[in-house]
Amino acid sequence: MSEEAKQSSSILIWLTALAFLIGMAAIFIYVPTEQMEGAVQRIMYFHIPAAWLAFFSFFIVFICSILFLWKKEREWDIYALASAEIGVIFCSLVLITGPIWARPIWGAWWVWDARLTSTLILWLIYVSYLMLRYQTEAGSMRARFAAVLGIIGFLDIPFIHFSVLWWRTFHPPPKMISPEGLGAGMDTSMVATLMLSLGAFTLLYFVLMGQRIKVETMKDEVEQLKKDHLYSN
Amino acid sequence: MHTGAPVIAMNRYLNQVRAIVWKDFITELKTRELFSSMFIFALLVIIIFIFSINLSIVKASEIGPGVMWVAFLFAGTIGLNRSFMLEKENGCLQGLLIAPVDRTALYFGKLISNFSFLLIMEFLILPIFMIFFNIDLIPHLLPLIYVIFAGTLGFCTIGTLLSSLSANLKSRDIMLPILLYPLIIPIIIGSVRMTSQVIAGEPLSSMTNWLSLVLCFDVIYIAVSIMIIDFVLEE
Amino acid sequence: MDNLEYLFAANVFVWGGIFYYLFRIKKYQQSLQNDLNLIKEAIKKGSQSE
Numbered sequence: 001m002s003e004e005a006k007q008s009s010s011i012l013i014w015l016t017a018l019a020f021l022i023g024m025a026a027i028f029i030y031v032p033t034e035q036m037e038g039a040v041q042r043i044m045y046f047h048i049p050a051a052w053l054a055f056f057s058f059f060i061v062f063i064c065s066i067l068f069l070w071k072k073e074r075e076w077d078i079y080a081l082a083s084a085e086i087g088v089i090f091c092s093l094v095l096i097t098g099p100i101w102a103r104p105i106w107g108a109w110w111v112w113d114a115r116l117t118s119t120l121i122l123w124l125i126y127v128s129y130l131m132l133r134y135q136t137e138a139g140s141m142r143a144r145f146a147a148v149l150g151i152i153g154f155l156d157i158p159f160i161h162f163s164v165l166w167w168r169t170f171h172p173p174p175k176m177i178s179p180e181g182l183g184a185g186m187d188t189s190m191v192a193t194l195m196l197s198l199g200a201f202t203l204l205y206f207v208l209m210g211q212r213i214k215v216e217t218m219k220d221e222v223e224q225l226k227k228d229h230l231y232s233n
Numbered sequence: 234m235h236t237g238a239p240v241i242a243m244n245r246y247l248n249q250v251r252a253i254v255w256k257d258f259i260t261e262l263k264t265r266e267l268f269s270s271m272f273i274f275a276l277l278v279i280i281i282f283i284f285s286i287n288l289s290i291v292k293a294s295e296i297g298p299g300v301m302w303v304a305f306l307f308a309g310t311i312g313l314n315r316s317f318m319l320e321k322e323n324g325c326l327q328g329l330l331i332a333p334v335d336r337t338a339l340y341f342g343k344l345i346s347n348f349s350f351l352l353i354m355e356f357l358i359l360p361i362f363m364i365f366f367n368i369d370l371i372p373h374l375l376p377l378i379y380v381i382f383a384g385t386l387g388f389c390t391i392g393t394l395l396s397s398l399s400a401n402l403k404s405r406d407i408m409l410p411i412l413l414y415p416l417i418i419p420i421i422i423g424s425v426r427m428t429s430q431v432i433a434g435e436p437l438s439s440m441t442n443w444l445s446l447v448l449c450f451d452v453i454y455i456a457v458s459i460m461i462i463d464f465v466l467e468e
Numbered sequence: 469m470d471n472l473e474y475l476f477a478a479n480v481f482v483w484g485g486i487f488y489y490l491f492r493i494k495k496y497q498q499s500l501q502n503d504l505n506l507i508k509e510a511i512k513k514g515s516q517s518e
Contacts (some may be wrong), residue, residue: 023503040471043478050482069464075367093485100478104471124415131411144464145398149412150393156416160449163419167426167444204486206437211493218500221505 009210016207019200026090026193034190043101045193049201050093051119057205058089058126065150068143074220079142080150082212084129086205091123118160125153138223184232249334253342254349260319261350270428271354275308275363293366296429301362302421306388309351310410313392316347317400322407327402330466340393340462344455347396348389355381368432376431383447384424391416398465423447428460 018085034041060129062082068076098116099109108118136142237326261267284299320326363370370377373425394412399409423443428438 012497038471040474040478042475046478046482071496089485089489096476096481096485100474100481102472116506121415121418128411128415132402132408135408136402141401142466144467145401148394148398148465149463151461152394152416152454155453155457156419162446163422163444166446167422178274206417208489208493210374211490211497215493215496215500218497222500222503225504225511227512229507 003007004128008087012203012210013207016200016203018195019203023193023196023200026196027212029194031189032187037105040101040104043097045197047094047097047101048194048200050090050097053201053205054087054091054094054119054122056202057083057090058122058157061087061126061129061150065154068147074143078213078216079132079209080146081216082209084126084133084150085212086115086208088123088126088130091119091126094119097122111210112136112168114165117168118164121160121164125156129153235460241429246335246338249338250342250345253329253334253339254346254385257316257342257350265416267319268350268354271308271312271350272357274311275304275354275358275440276307278307279358279365288366294368294427294432297362297366298425298432299369300366301358301428302384302425304358304362305351305355305385306354306414306417306421309356309385309388309392310413312350312354313347313389313396313413314399314406316343316350317396318405320322321400331402336463336466337459339466340397340458343397344393347393348386349386352382370432373433375432376437377428379406379437379444380427380431383410383444383451384420384427387420387424387447387450387454388417390451390458394454394458394462394465397462420447420450423450 025044027042030040031045033039061080064076064080064083068080069075098119101111102111129146132144132149133142136145279300282296282303286296288296310423317326321330359370362368395413395416396409399405399412402408423446425445427440427443431437
């Protein structure tokens, strides 16, 4: 890695750390406790940014998959892989923090609510995407297949959204579910905290991307060196 | 002269598709392997469901559509897995790829043969389903055919694409359902909902949202498959 | 309403998850760096002996 790239990546890491420090201070000290839900409401400041990041990562997978099929350049394949992995991690965090919040508020760990269900299906799609990648040996075939799956998986999201939404409306909604009141019933201090947290998480995405991409490029370098020098003679 | 060339090209394309479908049908008529395994498997799924649910507590018309579609789905997966594996085994796929055939024609040929095998199987399962679950389907047969048609097409569009992909993998038997099932959840939800509404005697016009969702799914995935099948069937 | 334990559990998962992932990436990077160094060394030795 060049000196300049190294410097900018370390600046990014420090910036992310700083953003998280301010964000944590805002979440745990600055923002007032919600009257109805109590302390557990503060989970939302992690939950919503994680959900945003998961969706953002999957969108990047989609874009990179298209670019890969178009340009056939290895770097797009690497970006798609890194983004999918990070997306699955954050999607898992959404699926873990959601029930932890729901247990004291709704009285149940899991409710087949529309949004929960579609997040779960999304998680399954991208886990299968990663499984496809891990189970196939490196090469042009793996990259092509993964790109195909990255495209059709993302195009499925609107269908999943509507089908799950209509599926739920056939049942009476459980009592505790109310529209989460995003923004509507929120204090300005809460909105500000949420924005801070969103910013910090988005920075974290780029840090993780940078590190994950570095792993893949190093792997490529090792393979290349082996091929050039060790196997030939 | 002006209209001649496209028509000839079109005819050639349709001939290619027809040849692939014809090949699949002839193979199937000779071996009967695919069809019999799909049919028996679907039957077994239905029977196992009957043993695992207590029909004296649950209303058959409520649980029936779900069981029916699960049986179709599982049997369809077996069919998809077999169909590309047969091509792979004897190097037939290699031959098809070398042949001067458009890749999309290959896709359409496979889609049509998968779709028709599955449809035939489904219509043979329906009477058995009717008897076992004690549901009278005859008065609702026409809307039911629409629903089964639309749902099965959605399953086959994406299933054909993914089975042509997973045929190249080492763990193809397990990878196909893992890749396929999360993607077709909208189709499954829609088909099951529509089937239970049809059985309840509602007209198709009362479920336009589901119908348009499933039809949109069919159209979009056929279009996407045409665009990306070249990348899947590359050698 | 006091439900701090839930908030605590959620934080454990979030931070545990993120740091575990980062830790794994860093370890992977280290082992790859090791491989790289070994290979480069081997190449150097090979070229010297020739």
